[in-house]
Amino acid sequence: MNLMNQGIDSTRIAAYGRQTASILLWIFLFLQWSLVQAQSPNNSAAAAQVRRMLSEQQIDENVLRNKLKSKGIDIDQMSPQEIMLQQNIIEETVREIQQEQSLQKSTLSKSDSLAKAFDPFQRKEIRSVLSDSSSAQDPMAKDSLRLQDSLPPSPVYGHDFFRNKSLGDFQSAQALTAPESYVLGPGDKINVLIFGRSQADLNYQINPSGFIQPNQMPKIFLTGLSLKQAREMLENKFASYYVFGNGQFTVTLQASRSVTVNVFGEVQRAGSYRLSGFHSAWAALIAAGGPTTMGSVRNIQVVRGNTRKTLDVYAFLRNPSETFDFALQNNDIVYVPVADKQVVVTGAVRRPMVYELIKTDGVKELVEMAGGLSAEASRDWAQVIRKDLREMRVLDINLSDVLNNAQKIILQDGDSIQFKAIASDLRNYVKAQGAFYHNGSYDLQATPTVQKLLAKAVLHPQAKDDIAFILRRNNDRTQQVLVADLKAIAKGLQEDLPLKSEDEVWVYEQARYASEFAIEITGEVREPFRRLFPYQEGLGLAQALELAGGLKPEAAAKGYVLRTNPLTPKRTAYFEVQLRPVPAVFRLEAGDQLVVLNKDTFVSDRTVRIMGDVPNAGIYRFDPSLRIKDMISLAGGFNESANRGEIEIFRVDFPEGQPTVRTTFKVKLDTAWRAMDPEFALQPYDVVVVRKIPQYYLQEMVNLSGEVNKEGPYNLNRRNVFFSELLRLAGGITSDGDLNNTVIDRKTPIKGKVFFDGRLAVKHARQIKYDPILRPGDQITVPRRLNMVIIKTRNTNFSSAGTQDSIIVTFQGKLDAKEYIYRYGGGVREVDTTDVYYKVKRQNGFEEVSRKSRLGMRHPSVRPGDEISVILVPQRPKSKLDDKKVDWDKLSAKMITLLTTLALLRTYF
Template sequence: MKKIVVILVLLLALFKPNTAVAQDLLKSTDLSTLKVDYLSDTDIAKIKSQLQTNNVTIDQAEPMALAKGMSATEFAKLKIRLGGTTMVKSTTVKTENIEDDQPELTRKQEKIVNKKVKDTLNSLVFGSELFDNPTLNFEPASKLATPVNYILGPGDELQVSVYGVQEYNASVPVSLEGKVTIQYVGQIPVSGMTIEAATQKIKGAIARVYSTVRSGQSQVGISLSRIRTIKITIIGSKQPGNYSVSSLSSVYNALFLGGGPSKNGSYRNIELLRNNKVFKKIDIYNFLVNGNQSDNIGLKDNDVIRIPAYIQRVTVEGQVKRPGIFEMKSGETFKDLINFASGFNEFAYTASVNVLQKTSKDFKVKDIKASEYGIYKPLAGDVYRVSKILNRFENRIKIEGAVFRPDTYSFYEGMRISDLVNQADGLKEDAYTNRATIVRLKSNLTTEVVNVNLAAALAGDEASDVALSKEDVVTVYSILDFKEDYKITIDGEIKKPGVYDYHDKLTLNDLLIQAGGLTGSASKRVEIARMTKSETIDDANPNKVELYNLEITADTNEQTKNFTLSPFDVVNIRRMAVYEKPQMVKISGAVNYTGKYVLVQKQEKIYDIIQRAGGLTSVADLNGVKIKRPIQAKQIEDLENVNLNLGKKDSIQNKLEKKLKEDLKFATIPVDWNKIVKNPNSNTNVTLFAGDEIEVATYNESVKITGNVLLTSEIPYDKGKGFGYYLNSVGGTDAKGWRKKAYIIYPNGKAGVSKSFLFIRSYPKVLPGSQIVVPEKPETRKMSTGEWVSIGTVLTSLALLIVTAFK
């Protein structure tokens, strides 16, 4: 028996240091004796609570624990147990009804979900938009401090913490009997008490058990960690029924969940019933108009929110800031109604408002004067129409034209035209003072014109200083308005030809400088054409204009006499008789010196250029000389202007134009070099144009056969063989080949085609470097059996007709 007692004492001695260390991991000075395997789940939970209270992570506590003698092996065990242990009395008790994504320090409550439906039926009712907006739900914030007057009840959960010399941390729920159970303290009734009163009661009960709490060495903290759910009922809303809400929820939050008042529900006489009595009447307009939430009181279990039908609604239309349908209480006036509508807008006619009223039989119209706004009491069904102010002015007058400040000014009685001109900072220098006009609006809204001698009016002549009326429009003319807009034209060898403005005393030299000066090709001759002016017609003079021929110095852009120009003159700068820039051609291929050459003579021949290029080389093909001439834009334009009478839908001409524009960039001119050598004056010695390119082919001892043949190939040239030999050498034509239309392209670009005479077909001669092309046969449609039958029928009918005719 003694041995058993000794063993128990030793075990207690070993366990107590571990427990003491577990209760204060951070404050302990010696952790060398701590054995994690001997710690219970409750001890691990206390360590975790201690770390959370001090806002320290396990990784941050590691260096401190190792410094106090704890081995790395034991700390690794502790870290594993802290990461995988479920705390029985911890604050984080997760259920399906608790938000999992909230931080640990956030108060827990059940998630309340309500799908909002856009109210299109009551969209014009003032206040309906309050319950359509999903971001405005009046949901109580779980992160705020608990209200001191919060009443505890079954379902709430308290977080009780003792810290200091002694430590204790647990989450204690309020039972159905309204009590909380604290270890070693017992059961404490808290239901029906405020959180403040319950805190004092629990502190007193703990102090009776924990001596360090009585002495002040330990402190007690109590907070609300979980909020209970209460049941309420909403009647008369868009979505009436029973709702489970947080015990911190308010009336507005419940109304939002219910979708707000129904179609005929009141927004101003909502009743909160508690214990079968009207506890509070809610007027939502206090919040909508003034932002006053005094009616937004907290709810209790089994509260009923009743939304009765409205008693009186009116409609406001037109020029108010918030038109719509408004609910009115007894005793409220039209001034209150305008306040609900946020007042008149800036275009409203506020002197009176038209109202459409309903009687027991029909409608009637009434006007409410501004003086009656504070005493007139709206009736159910009234429709108020706030009209717009008139688009007219009571004191407007306008001046425009040659004054320094043309604008609209205010009119006053006795105002004269001199007063208005002075108000506009006077006349401009170009003002025409002999006459100004006033366009005046008469009483019947027609207009009339009043003429004024402005010079006399400003000089003090009372008769000329006309009295003005409101809505007058005064126009002061400018002498520039009567001046014609003169132009002058310059063309020819000038850098910026065009039409320029004419100014008095404009000279030819001035115009030349304004137009950028002469070009390098300008001659000294200038021709000026001037319009003729006469009051009578002179039939003896056939000229339409007068011509002036002048001479200028092209180097200085100046004219000796400096000719003075007149309006609408046309100046032409002539081009020099001889002014041509050097033009070049290009030669490539089998010549001694390829490259570009300038055309020296006006009629430079191909023979001359080849001779300048050193003549043909020894490998040159004498039958392979050709000229590639660029197709000019004018050639395409001439083709477009030619009518081939092919019809609008025929595409032949369109294809030809497209080919010239996009595909063919050069026209090939074949050259017979042997003929030129024998006779340089031969017509094949072509005159060259700028941009021409001479190509001299290298001698090629083969013949190329392409097109619709069995084998596209090059066959060595055999002097004694003809056209058929080369076609047979590649296997002849294929099924689509058109042999009789085969042609040959010679090295100089010239083409040769086959010919026939009396059923005898002759083919062109083949030369080295030539290319034989076999085109494709055109597709032909075979006649059907029906067509042959039709032809036979026609022939039979003709035969019968002939036989009948000769009988």
């Protein structure tokens, strides 16, 4: 049951408006049961007043309900009399909420002051890593760790554990269950679960005084106790009020308190952080991004009042259980000083990085921090590079004595120590290469001679086992070649050759020394091949064809053998051989190539072609059996417009030894598409052309609309039909028709409008100059005659006086465009830098503009239905040449000189 939804009388709430919040809440809880029964009509208004008063006192309804339930008070299950008995506990709960809120405000204020005192950057914001109600299952906010994504890797060992969230993941995993060593304090929430004969699931929060208040029990002080100690004490206390056996009582941390921790010194983001009290100092360092490159990871200080603890990251990495030895409390300070001593480790160690050392650390401890020496490291010595005040020094140390504790070397800040590796060159070996079963390297001590190496590497049966080559590398990187007679060594006739380090023993296969030549078959066989044969050996022709899978069906009856003697490769002989049947005695020799030809190789690919008025023009391979009828049928017959009685033939003849002759002739056809000349036959490369019937046309239509007596579509009964003829067929125009503005909208061959004077077309009928010829698809429109003229007011004085875009006047007879503008448009709004033009747009869309002439400007005439507008065109700027005056004296002198020269030339030449 929601507290805010209980009915309550608004007048009674107002009577208590000036009382304290605790008394108001108690009365409210006392009356809620009875008022629910009454169902007062003022319930919603009264609930709103209660909600407002609780908001003014900053008391959250859910927090109050949960606190009462944790103390064993559930008002939903209680009568008004039972609520009266719990008055003291209810009032105390309200006061606890107010005290906790006051304490949190003072703690934050104190933390801000402390942060300002220690923070050189005067950060004002406290970064909240956990909310106040953070549960133990969510000990650290993910957003605080996400800040580290932008931090670069650090060369110092231990820093990346803060930057790559390794420690953060560890903390989150550990936080799933509270440790027994966790110290309780104000704000912690615990859960008491009893599952014996008595059953109870109770939640409590430690108040600022350090107590919890179980229902019907005395207060219990828990602050400062570990979770283990608190469990033992609570089990003893509750045993007096509940019945349970051994193992039937548990206490767990349900939600930890929040604490404010200040992180200063050499960290990435110094400042104040609000964390769960469950966390250790590690979490604060993670939230701050960890130490900077010069920050210490061995001497981190955790300050609590006058108490200091030292946090050593290296010690934690050796023993992670130390994480909870640094539990945080409110206002703790984590300070990261500058590292006292950092040493660079390189060379043959498992983890070469920069390490921080403390006073007691030496080289041996440094090797342990670096993960120990690597497998190839030398245990004899190491080298320290030290920078003194004036120079760099190199110090050699006896690593064996250091590791055996016979000597302790203390390093200085800035030292660089390099651990040397044993020489990695592989030298004490010999190699077996070539025709061996086991090629590779062998121990020189186990195989010191050629014979012992051959026994281990084992020769192939195909190996040339009478000779071996030993390639020996000299110190100057040159090679020496030694020859071993293997048969003589095996018979004891020659001493076995000793081997040296890095010798390579080569034994080659016999095939390397064999002379091999190919027999090749190409062309029209199923599986062409090229195979190697020994010199002076061959293969029968029949067997060779069988080896190639036999002849293809398209293979010719003969082929050619190209014989090249391997000993004289620049000479080739040619033999023609029969392949059907195959001669039994013919043999292919090593070096021969058999070429099997296609039987169509000698047949030229001759064609004939049909074109013209047929559905499917095409090219066909010529054959004497092909006739004219066949070609027409293959082309899909004739088109509807084709001339079926006659075709044309374009032919080319090839006289023996003469230039080609091209001829053209016609062939008459009968109704069966056969040539009427029985002697006619197609020849290679003929082109058959089917012509179209002259002037073959289907119905061609135009459409006439507008002011005519007979509108609609008309057929063009011949090629050239004039407009005047169509108008006569339509019965002429109506009394309102306007021939002057007749227009033709043409679709083909060029899309657009055809302008003409319809009156002149009728007057001069069938004259191309005046009467247009119609084309299929034309749309002819005769508009209605109008007795008005439209004047556009833009650029006129009329537009200055009003907002009207145009005016309409009646047609005034023979006036030009300018006269209409000045008579009805108030004249032109002229500008000195512009030229004035008048444009007339006819009713059919034709436009006419003023034009300049020798006698001045000529303006277009106006007809009924026209639209007049004014165009202002900027004047072309005058050049200097326009303003320059003509020097007539100089011009006359030049003209006289030119005429004199021409007269002299004419006289003498």
